[in-house]
Amino acid sequence: MNTRLDLVFSALADPTRRAILAMLLEDDMAVTDVAEPFKVSLAAISKHLGVLADAGLISRERRGRVIWCKLEPDALREATVWMQGFGAFEPLDLDAFERFLEAELPDQQS
Amino acid sequence: MNTRLDLVFSALADPTRRAILAMLLEDDMAVTDVAEPFKVSLAAISKHLGVLADAGLISRERRGRVIWCKLEPDALREATVWMQGFGAFEPLDLDAFERFLEAELPDQQS
DNA sequence: CCTATATTCAACCCTTTGGTTGACGATCCA
DNA sequence: TGGATCGTCAACCAAAGGGTTGAATATAGG
Numbered sequence: 001m002n003t004r005l006d007l008v009f010s011a012l013a014d015p016t017r018r019a020i021l022a023m024l025l026e027d028d029m030a031v032t033d034v035a036e037p038f039k040v041s042l043a044a045i046s047k048h049l050g051v052l053a054d055a056g057l058i059s060r061e062r063r064g065r066v067i068w069c070k071l072e073p074d075a076l077r078e079a080t081v082w083m084q085g086f087g088a089f090e091p092l093d094l095d096a097f098e099r100f101l102e103a104e105l106p107d108q109q110s
Numbered sequence: 111m112n113t114r115l116d117l118v119f120s121a122l123a124d125p126t127r128r129a130i131l132a133m134l135l136e137d138d139m140a141v142t143d144v145a146e147p148f149k150v151s152l153a154a155i156s157k158h159l160g161v162l163a164d165a166g167l168i169s170r171e172r173r174g175r176v177i178w179c180k181l182e183p184d185a186l187r188e189a190t191v192w193m194q195g196f197g198a199f200e201p202l203d204l205d206a207f208e209r210f211l212e213a214e215l216p217d218q219q220s
Numbered sequence: 221c222c223t224a225t226a227t228t229c230a231a232c233c234c235t236t237t238g239g240t241t242g243a244c245g246a247t248c249c250a
Numbered sequence: 251t252g253g254a255t256c257g258t259c260a261a262c263c264a265a266a267g268g269g270t271t272g273a274a275t276a277t278a279g280g
Contacts, residue, residue: 013123031258080193152226176225
């Protein structure tokens with residue numbers, strides 16, 4: 001069990017893969033263009049993209065000769081939820097925050 | 111570079127280690143007690159604890175014969191910041207939110 | 221001091237991972 | 251059709267990861 005979380009975290013554990021995700025944050029990219037800034041071979045980048053795709057972090061779509069890579073940030077959600085359990089994030093309890101504001105601010109309409 | 115982030119994400123990539131962190135969320139624990147629910151050997155758990163400590167996710171302190179393990183959730187902060195860049199979290203830009211409130215609410219003193 | 225408990229260390233095993241190179245399939249275009 | 255481009259596949263290699271067992275260290279307590 002927990003396989004999905006394993007895949008996501010281990011995909012994120014590699015700096016090359018994190019760099020790829022950061023690049024895809026700006027725009028969808030072809031595999032060749034993803035590989036261009038890196039010193040390793042195209043085949044190595046292709047493998048990294050496979051790992052990212054297996055984790056659900058990107059999707060790939062062929063258009064003509066070119067395969068376009070697209071970030072899928074929703075795949076981070078499960079990992080996010082897990083991490084939230086450790087207080088690493090402000091829990092962003094907006095309801096509580098709104099209640100705080102209502103109690104704190106002077107009434108505005110009688 | 112990025113070594114710290116590598117260590118944190120790869121530490122989180124193993125389900126046994128995530129389970130250990132979840133256990134430590136409840137309370138500090140001795141190594142032997144951490145190992146008890148798992149099927150693997152004590153030495154294996156000791157290695158996992160080493161990985162977690164190297165990532166900064168736990169600290170260990172010897173008291174007598176017993177080594178107590180303590181969760182260090184702050185070590186997740188850097189990973190959190192990285193993930194926030196991908197829209198997986200509400201960014202919780204409190205400064206921006208406060209500016210929004212100041213602009214939105216009627217003046218309260220002159 | 222001697223023994224039991226708590227934990228790590230060391231050596232080993234097998235599998236996975238990240239990299240390489242070279243061949244291959246697919247597509248565009250002249 | 252034929253050549254160039256895009257990307258993956260296959261086979262291989264070295265290093266790292268997670269596991270084991272058995273010896274070693276440290277401390278507590280009779």
